[in-house]
């Protein structure tokens with residue numbers, strides 16, 4: 001049997017959105033900014049930073065991108081292979097105030113963030129069944 005190389009999927013972080021602390025901010029603003037960035041990082045850890053589909057490599061955004069809206073508000077998927085993504089993001093912060101509200105950017109779910117209808121994590125072997133690897137990779141998260 002042919003050895004299939006595994007792919008590593010990085011989790012998105014605030015820096016992927018260009019978010020960073022201002023160097024000249026006051027100590028209080030630095031402290032609250034760090035807390036906000038930690039909230040953004042926690043939220044984004046459920047997504048990958050890539051602008052291309054994790055499964056088939058299609059470009060997701062833009063006029064000719066392969067993103068297609070789903071029935072649930074803000075959710076969608078790659079129209080080429082069906083891998084799920086989110087197009088609108090509301091990132092919760094302190095005291096339930098959103099840090100970013102309804103921000104439009106397409107990011108696909110990290111493979112470990114996918115759950116079935118019963119809330120159980122989808123095993124990587126099942127992920128290979130649902131989204132057959134299009135470019136000779138297997139789902140493997142390191």
Ligand SMILES: [Zn+2]
Pocket residue numbers: 053054055056057058078079080081082083
């Ligand atoms: Zn795809």
